[in-house]
Amino acid sequence: IAGITQAPTSQILAAGRRMTLRCTQDMRHNAMYWYRQDLGLGLRLIHYSNTAGTTGKGEVPDGYSVSRANTDDFPLTLASAVPSQTSVYFCASSDDQAGDLTDTQYFGPGTRLTVL
Amino acid sequence: TQLLEQSPQFLSIQEGENLTVYCNSSSVFSSLQWYRQEPGEGPVLLVTVVTGGEVKKLKRLTFQFGDARKDSSLHITAAQPGDTGLYLCAVSTGNQFYFGTGTSLTVIP
Numbered sequence: 224i225a226g227i228t229q230a231p232t233s234q235i236l237a238a239g240r241r242m243t244l245r246c247t248q249d250m251r252h253n254a255m256y257w258y259r260q261d262l263g264l265g266l267r268l269i270h271y272s273n274t275a276g277t278t279g280k281g282e283v284p285d286g287y288s289v290s291r292a293n294t295d296d297f298p299l300t301l302a303s304a305v306p307s308q309t310s311v312y313f314c315a316s317s318d319d320q321a322g323d324l325t326d327t328q329y330f331g332p333g334t335r336l337t338v339l
Numbered sequence: 340t341q342l343l344e345q346s347p348q349f350l351s352i353q354e355g356e357n358l359t360v361y362c363n364s365s366s367v368f369s370s371l372q373w374y375r376q377e378p379g380e381g382p383v384l385l386v387t388v389v390t391g392g393e394v395k396k397l398k399r400l401t402f403q404f405g406d407a408r409k410d411s412s413l414h415i416t417a418a419q420p421g422d423t424g425l426y427l428c429a430v431s432t433g434n435q436f437y438f439g440t441g442t443s444l445t446v447i448p
Contacts, residue, residue: 227381256436258438263440264440265341265427265438265439265440265441266382266427266429266438267438268435268436268437271434271436273434279434281435281436282435282437313381313382315381327384327387328372328382328384328436329384330380330381330382330383331381332379332380332381333379333380333381
């Protein structure tokens with residue numbers, strides 16, 4: 224059972240470049256999430272999707288976009304990367320029918336992104 | 340301003356000692372979760388508490404949700420090196436999920 228996979232594992236990117244972080248889950252979960260984790264700030268929600276075809280903004284959505292064309296995939300795109308987007312990015316999923324966080328979120332292994 | 344304040348930020352203890360970490364807020368929540376994150380990996384859910392005053396035990400870990408559902412604590416009895424990691428509390432308000440900044444625990448053999 225793979226759970227959630229993320230790609231790439233790490234990436235160094237020049238400022239201004241476009242980058243898509245990939246996330247795939249094989250658990251048929253309805254909800255998916257993107258977080259960034261920064262030292263001293265913890266995990267912060269970027270975007271989420273409660274079901275295929277819908278997305279929503281989290282706490283720190285600026286500079287990021289997402290799409291949810293199907294249940295399994297939830298890519299995160301940085302249209303024009305800036306150094307402040309240097310972070311570790313985690314994708315997560317849950318079978319969260321009620322949207323009240325009583326269901327488990329399963330996290331991927333993360334993507335370490337450095338923007339120079 | 341963080342919605343969830345965790346303390347202490349860092350904790351280093353000897354194997355066999357007991358410890359308590361805290362997650363505090365001024366807001367009331369319907370539920371609260373605790374996760375543990377090991378270096379280079381994503382967080383893994385330990386427990387969800389949903390009732391004020393609720394106590395849940397997971398082997399040597401005891402979780403308590405405050406009576407007013409604004410805070411929570413995690414107590415570890417006889418800590419072991421395998422308990423080393425970052426402990427995160429998390430809550431949701433509507434569709435927004437918030438994590439605390441975490442307590443980084445190191446258990447020294």
